[in-house]
Amino acid sequence: MLSEQSAATVRATLPAVAAAIGEITERFYAGLFAAHRALLRDLFNRGNQAAGTQRQALAGSIAAFATHLVEHPDQRPDAMLGRIAHKHASLGVTPEQYEVVHEHLFAAIADVLGEAVTPEVAAAWGEVYWLMANALIAIEKRLYEESGEPGRRDWEVVERIPETADVTTFRLRPVDGGPVTGFRAGQYVSVGVELPDGAHQIRQYSLTGAPETTVRQISVKRVHGGTTPEGEVSNHLHARVHEGSVLRLSAPYGDLVLDEAPDGTTTPLLLASAGIGVTPMVAMLAHLAESGHRAPVTVVHGDRSPADHALRTDHEAYAAKLPDAAVHFWYEQEAPQGTRTGLVDLADVPVAPGTRAYLCGPLPFMRAVRAQLVERGVSPADIHYEVFGPDLWLAR
Known part of the structure; x- marks a missing residue:
């Protein structure tokens, strides 16, 4: 998968990149959102950005992928890639966005590591990035084709059921009256809402209960503030979404599903x-x-x-x-x-x-x-x- 020359370069520079990956991802997101402010408002989870957990996850995935490439050159970490691809597909990530990420990620690498990023080092880590990115693009393309649903769809809340003081179940029916495709037990959907400040935020919620032919069901826990930021979307759903409200849902995605062997x-x-x-x-x-x-x-x-x-x-x-x-x-x-x-x-x-x-x-x-x-x-x-x-x- 990784060329021999690049593998040697990545192996030699992996300790330095791994040691700096936290700072690299912090600068990456700062540069990305400065150039593309709409991504933070309308795609990325603002709570995860504030808490720093998205930076940690990105850093971990990059380090894990590069380590796998140099330690197992004939294998691909498909389990990790599949998990990321399902999340990306639920968010509607497109191939073009990988170009944007590449631009700002490598600007951050050069900014943090300075002169250590020689043309050979840049080329080797570019190969790592595009091996990962192209694998994800291919998996996401297949997931989109298999979903059976055209992009995002409007769903009306037909019932709201209080489960506990902080968990509410929402039962939803497609506004267009069309068929409801099945899902695999354990999968989730992305739910998009418009918040009072005009931002369009997206969160994933597991589908609960057995697949039905006319409705879908999600159960949402309200996230209170404290050690983590207060849940913008969960609190919005609890406070403002009632019977008759309309939410925008993705097709079902997620790889935690029962084995059908x-x-x-x-x-x-x-x-x-x-x-x-x-x-x-x-x-x-x-x-x-x-x-x-x-x-x-x-x-x-x-x-x-x-x-x-x-x-x-x-x-x-x-x-x-x-x-x-x-x-x-x-x-x-x-x-x-x-x-x-x-x-x-x-x-x-x-x-x-x-x-x-x-x-x-x-x-x-x-x-x-x-x-x-x-x-x-x-x-x-x-x-x-x-x-x-x-x-x-x-x-x-």
Whole structure:
């Protein structure tokens, strides 16, 4: 994939670039938004930019991709690329935007590293960038073609359901009255709104429940301020969007989906979530219940309290429809009989050989559960995850 000459140059300069990648990405975004202010208003998540998490995610992905190229020259990190491509497709990223990113990213590299960026170094890292960019462009083109929906579409809110004090479910029907295509359990849609200052911001929300022919359903947690910026879009949806309101949705995307391999009906599954990470798991359970899944399913969830456990009724009801399901709930407060107190701990949870696991929730939760599963003999290749927001797994 990477030419021998470029591989040698990247290998030699990778430590210096990796050490400076945080400053590089900070300057990259500053230059990008100075030249293209509309991108921050209408495409990039302003909350993630303020918190610095998008810079961390970009830095981690670039470093991980370059490291993979020099350590495994005959392979491509398709799992990482696929995850990024799904997010880009949901946002409507175009091939032309990769040219814009290249311009400002390499200006930032030259600005930070100075004279160390010789023509040979610039050419080698340019090769790294375009290998990654062209791979993403190709994957995104395929995703657009497979989506079955023409770009973004207007959807009317037909029902608003309060789930908890901070989580609301919105049921939506297409304004044009056209058909609603199916989705794979675990996928999300991008939701676009116009905020009071005129900005058009986009956020991703998991589709909950089983696929239906006339409506789609999302459950949104209101993000309060504090250690992270207050959620602009989630608060807007909670405060201003009611029955009759119109939202603009993308087609469904996302790679945290149940494996449809021929042995899918015999593979033991473990679905672990915490907080609002429950949303894709409820969709998976709905799919398993409707498809007649008969293999063991272990359901794991952690939350602050039963009152904070969004979609708890659906969580329990879909699991109850499965012939071989075990449900384990942990609550930090007010744990009722039959549940556990504290944080999720798999020490006493049976994990069948050959289990395939799906995780969604805060990053510390997923790291802890993954470590416990690996200790119990689950193959790392059989542990799949979804991060809400920028994927910081590679950045730490």
